Amino acid sequence: MKALALFSGGLDSVLAMKLIIDQGIEVIAINVNTGFGATTSRDEHMKFMCEQIGAKLEILDLRDEYLDEVLFDPKYGYGKNFNPCIDCHGFMFRYTADLLKKYDAAFMISGEVVGQRPMSQRKDAMIQVQKLSEHDDLIVRPLCAKLLAPTKPEREGWINREKLLDISGRSRSRQLQLAKEIGLKDFEPPAGGCLLTEEKFSDRLRDFTKYTTMDKNDIDTLKAGRHLRLPDGAKLIIGRDKDDNEKLKNTTSDKYLRARVLDASGPFCLFDKTATISDKQLATNIIITYARTQKDKLYTVDFTDYQLQGQKFDSKDQLQQYFI
Numbered sequence: 221m222k223a224l225a226l227f228s229g230g231l232d233s234v235l236a237m238k239l240i241i242d243q244g245i246e247v248i249a250i251n252v253n254t255g256f257g258a259t260t261s262r263d264e265h266m267k268f269m270c271e272q273i274g275a276k277l278e279i280l281d282l283r284d285e286y287l288d289e290v291l292f293d294p295k296y297g298y299g300k301n302f303n304p305c306i307d308c309h310g311f312m313f314r315y316t317a318d319l320l321k322k323y324d325a326a327f328m329i330s331g332e333v334v335g336q337r338p339m340s341q342r343k344d345a346m347i348q349v350q351k352l353s354e355h356d357d358l359i360v361r362p363l364c365a366k367l368l369a370p371t372k373p374e375r376e377g378w379i380n381r382e383k384l385l386d387i388s389g390r391s392r393s394r395q396l397q398l399a400k401e402i403g404l405k406d407f408e409p410p411a412g413g414c415l416l417t418e419e420k421f422s423d424r425l426r427d428f429t430k431y432t433t434m435d436k437n438d439i440d441t442l443k444a445g446r447h448l449r450l451p452d453g454a455k456l457i458i459g460r461d462k463d464d465n466e467k468l469k470n471t472t473s474d475k476y477l478r479a480r481v482l483d484a485s486g487p488f489c490l491f492d493k494t495a496t497i498s499d500k501q502l503a504t505n506i507i508i509t510y511a512r513t514q515k516d517k518l519y520t521v522d523f524t525d526y527q528l529q530g531q532k533f534d535s536k537d538q539l540q541q542y543f544i
């Protein structure tokens with residue numbers, strides 16, 4: 221008997237898998253990459269978590285499908301920010317269910333806990349998630365299964381319901397106790413790092429979609445640098461540090477020109493290809509302001525397709541109005 225687990229990398233999904241593995245069932249951890257996870261790769265962390273409990277790991281890249289099917293038109297709406305959690309969970313289960321045959325697995329599990337999260341982990345929301353998944357009788361939540369109606373794997377005796385748990389609410393104490401009992405190292409809180417739950421990132425995303433349509437190559441540019449919207453609508457992104465500069469350099473988005481001051485050291489920038497003359501000049505002066513430059517001196521900014529000269533602003537405070 222095998223099961224597929226929806227695996228976020230967080231503690232709750234690790235514990236849920238462990239409860240099932242302890243019943244002699246092989247578990248394959250499926251991590252869905254929506255594109256909006258943490259800004260740094262968590263692959264190594266996820267591998268380490270799976271190794272500790274004896275689960276296999278598969279990462280599913282569903283960035284295109286997530287943009288097409290979930291992010292902009294969620295049936296059950298958004299949480300506090302741009303997070304469509306109910307639809308997102310249903311989506312993850314639906315695509316994970318497509319792998320049941322490939323792995324010859326009989327059912328799915330997740331680390332959800334009743335009442336732990338305001339949007340997706342209320343009892344009624346869990347039922348909505350099950351409906352969206354199109355496999356509602358095959359989803360087991362081992363950490364709170366005793367508080368929910370028995371599912372097919374429990375009724376059929378594939379797993380022993382008595383060995384599942386009845387955790388509810390926001391307290392983490394039972395999970396932390398369980399982690400201690402099994403000697404789990406370096407674990408993270410549940411669903412750590414989903415950028416869609418963050419206010420600032422959600423503002424960037426809202427702004428972005430006001431001006432253009434999004435594809436998966438745009439996701440990484442939203443995660444790095446300072447983002448500015450200029451008066452005629454052009455977007456300017458300025459790297460804040462070496463890490464940002466690298467990420468911006470590596471973008472595969474075709475919406476931007478690469479920009480940098482030629483005669484001074486400064487950040488790597490991306491600038492809208494469709495900018496007006498007036499936004500181009502403003503961007504030039506802003507990029508010069510963020511470089512190691514002096515006042516009252518002319519500098520040249522190279523925008524790949526053209527070069528412009530400009531001067532540093534007296535103060536960065538003058539630029540605050542453009543920040544998203």
Ligand code: SF4
Pocket residue numbers: 303304305306308309340411414415416417
């Ligand atoms: S927190 Fe993010 S990844 Fe988790 S369910 Fe919500 S939208 Fe999806």
